[in-house]
Amino acid sequence: MTDKYEYQPDNAEIYKELGIEGTSYEMAFSEAERMFGDINGKNFLDFGSGTGRSTRFLKGLGAKKVLGVDHNQSMVAQAQTTVEEGVEYKLIAGQIPEADNSFDGAFSSSAFVEIKTLDALKSALVEIARVIKPNGIFVLTTANPESFGYEFKNYSRTGNPENLKSGQITYCTIKGNRPFIIEDVYWTQEDYVSALESAGFAIEEITFPKATTEGDWINETEVAPEMVIKARKPQN
Numbered sequence: 001m002t003d004k005y006e007y008q009p010d011n012a013e014i015y016k017e018l019g020i021e022g023t024s025y026e027m028a029f030s031e032a033e034r035m036f037g038d039i040n041g042k043n044f045l046d047f048g049s050g051t052g053r054s055t056r057f058l059k060g061l062g063a064k065k066v067l068g069v070d071h072n073q074s075m076v077a078q079a080q081t082t083v084e085e086g087v088e089y090k091l092i093a094g095q096i097p098e099a100d101n102s103f104d105g106a107f108s109s110s111a112f113v114e115i116k117t118l119d120a121l122k123s124a125l126v127e128i129a130r131v132i133k134p135n136g137i138f139v140l141t142t143a144n145p146e147s148f149g150y151e152f153k154n155y156s157r158t159g160n161p162e163n164l165k166s167g168q169i170t171y172c173t174i175k176g177n178r179p180f181i182i183e184d185v186y187w188t189q190e191d192y193v194s195a196l197e198s199a200g201f202a203i204e205e206i207t208f209p210k211a212t213t214e215g216d217w218i219n220e221t222e223v224a225p226e227m228v229i230k231a232r233k234p235q236n
Contacts, residue, residue, distance in 0.1 A: 020057065024154040025110070027209035028141040028226040029057060032107060035139050035205065035230040039063050042104035045096070047128055048111020049089060052079035058107055059087055067103070069096055070111075094123070098131045105137040110226070113143040113184045118167060118191065125199035134235045138201060144208055144227045145188050150219040157184055166191050192229060201231035 020029045040062035046055040049068025058066045068089045070076050079089045090097060106128050115121045128138060148159040148170060159170040164186040172184040193203055208224035211217045 020053065022215055024152040024220055024225045025141075026213075027211055027220070027224065028109070028228050029054075031207055031209045031228040032057075032109070032139045032141060033061060035228070036061065036105065036107075036137060039105065043067075043102070045069070045098075045103045045106040045128065045131060047096075047106060047108040047124065048114075049079060050075045050109075050111070052082055052087070052089065054107060054109040055079065055087055055089070056082070056084065057109075059084060067098070094127075096127045096131050100130055101133045103132045103136065105139075106132050107139050109141045110143070112140060112192070113172075113187070114182070116167075116169075116185055118187075118195065121187070121191070122195045122198055125195055125201070129199045129201060129233055132233050134233055136233045138231045138233065140192070140196075140229045140231070141226050142187070142192065142229075143184065144224045145186065146208075147223055147225050148186060150223050150225075152220055152225050153216060153218055155225075159186060161186075189227065192227075196229065196231050200233065202234055203229065203231050205230040 020026055041064045043065045044058045044063045046058055046066055046068040049055045049070045052068055055066050055068035065086045068079060069092045071092055073091055076089050076091045112121060115124060132138060143157060146161050148157045148161050148164060150156065155172055155174050157170050157172045164170070166186065166188055168186045170184050170186055171181050173179055173181050189206065196203060207228045209228060210224045211220035
């Protein structure tokens with residue numbers, strides 16, 4: 001990712017202001033909550049935790065401890081400005097600095113759409129599989145491959161799914177009072193499934209949630225902004 005499309009400190013600050021309810025992310029988070037079920041008292045990993053929205057989401061669902069990891073210093077710095085018991089954030093460059101089978105489950109929200117190569121995507125999933133316990137659930141929310149080229153309330157991605165190819169760079173505009181642009185990558189549903197299975201996960205469910213509530217939606221009621229995948233690390 002070039003510096004121009006990296007999350008800079010001011011962009012990370014803007015991103016932190018985005019919540020869940022009433023945003024284009026709401027439907028995917030709701031699906032994730034349903035897929036996880038009861039996580040009270042469990043330890044969770046949040047991969048690509050950004051400014052901590054998804055980490056706080058897991059804590060709010062009842063997780064005892066949540067570790068948020070991210071590769072972007074600006075995002076981690078913003079996340080660390082909010083202190084909450086049982087929540088920790090770490091900057092990572094590759095390997096997750098935790099022992100094998102450390103977590104009961106894992107979550108990743110809108111992070112894998114920014115990974116630039118299929119090998120890097122697979123490597124990240126191998127790491128997630130390594131640190132969660134056998135039978136642990138991993139829920140991944142990412143850009144719906146069919147959503148590129150549509151306008152949503154909080155963001156829009158360039159491109160036409162009919163013309164895009166796996167690994168192709170696209171541009172995502174994060175909307176708000178001070179809009180900014182980041183680089184995203186087009187990956188197909190098959191890319192994600194193949195990468196998850198190669199990392200040892202078993203796919204249990206894939207959904208494409210649309211907005212069904214009242215709101216100032218744009219295309220959210222017609223096209224799902226995100227794809228949500230539930231996978232499980234098999235028992236040894």
